Amino acid sequence: MGVPVRTVSRLVAIYLSVLLVIVIVAGATSNKIMWDHVHEAVLNIQSFNPYLYSELERNATSEGLTVEEYYYKLIAGSNSNTMNLEEFMFSGSDGEYYYRLLKESGGIRTDNLLLMGIDLLRKSFDYYRENPKYDFAHVIKVTLAVMGLAMVLTLLLGLFLGFRLANGRFLGTVEGLARFFNGLPSWWIGAVLIAVFAVELGVFPIAGLRSTPPKEGFGDFIDILWHLILPVSTLVFVYVWEFVVTVAHEVRNELGKPYVLTERAKGLPEGLIYRKHVLRNVSIVLSSFTVQKFVEMFTDYIVIDVLFGLGGLGTLLRASFVRTIVPAIGVVVRFDYRLFFVVTLSIATITFLFSLLLELTKGLLDPRVS
Incomplete structure (x- = not known):
C-alpha cells in the first residue's frame, strides 16, 4: 500500500x-x-x-x-x-x-x-x-448515517450508470442533466420531493427521523431508513449525474489505452478486463473526485438536515441562531456562539477525516502512490 x-x-x-x-x-x-x-x-x-x-x-x-x-x-x-x-x-x-x-x-x-x-x-x-442540552453523539451518528448513505449510493449509481453509458448515445443527455442539477439549490429539489411523495402521494413521511410513537427493535431500524429515503434521495439526485459523467469519460479513456487493446487481443473476457483493469484505474480518479464532492455535499446536507428536521449538525447550526419574538420589537435573533463554534469545528473535523480516508483508499488502490 x-x-x-x-x-x-x-x-x-x-x-x-x-x-x-x-x-x-x-x-x-x-x-x-x-x-x-x-x-x-x-x-x-x-x-x-x-x-x-x-x-x-x-x-x-x-x-x-x-x-x-x-x-x-x-x-x-x-x-x-x-x-x-x-x-x-x-x-x-x-x-x-x-x-x-x-x-x-x-x-x-x-x-x-x-x-x-x-x-x-x-x-x-x-x-x-x-450541560447536556444536546446529544452530540446522536447528532454525529445522524450526520454520518445520512452522508454515508448518500455518498455510497451516489458512488454505486455513478459507477453502474457510468460504465453503461461510456459508449452509449445518452452520455450527452446525462451531461446536460449534470449541468442542470448543478444550477439548482438542493433545498428546492427536497421541497419538490416532499410536495410530491410526502404531501400529494403520502408515500413517505414529511420530516423527522422516527415515527410517533417510535417503534421497537428491528422495526425501529426500518422506520429510520424509511424516514431517510427522501433526504438521502435529494442528495443523490443532485450529485449522481456528475459522478456518472466522470466515470463514463474515464471508462471511455481507459478502453482506448494500449493495455486494454492488448488484453482484448489475448482473448480475455470483457468482464474480466473491466474488473481487473478499468474499474481499478477509474476508482483511483473517482476517489480524488469524491473528496471534492464530499465537501460540496456536506454543505448541501446542512440545508437538507434543516429542511427534513433530521436532528443532525445542520439542525444544531440553525439552533445556534436563536429567534425570539418580542411583541414590542419583533423578531430578535440571539447568537449562541458556543454551539456555533462546536458545530463548525465538528463539520471541519468530519470533512478532514473523510478526505483523509479517501486519500488512503486511493493509496490502497494504486501502489504507485507514495
Missing part, C-alpha cells in the same frame, strides 16, 4: 488552516462580546451611579483613555479574586467568564485572539459536556 504523503500533508495543512481561522474568529467573537459587556457595565454605572461615572470619566481623561478602556484597565488590574456582579455591573450568565477574561488579560486591549479563541472553544466544549 502506497501512502500519498504529499496529498495527506496538504490535507493536514488545509485542516490546520481552517482550524486556525475558526480559532481566530472565536477569539474575535470572544473579544467583541467582552467589550460589549464592558460597554454595558459603563452604561449601567452612568445610569445608576452618576458620581462613580464622573470619577471614571475624569480619571480616564487624565490618562488619555475612553471610559470603557479605563474601566477595563481598572478591572483587569484589580487584585480582587471575587466576583461582585452588582459592583462591576456585569449581567447575564457569561458575566463571570468575561470578568475572568478581563482579569487575565492584564491590559487595555486583548490583542491575543488566538489564546482567547482556544479558551472560548475549550469552554464551549466544557459547557456542553457539563
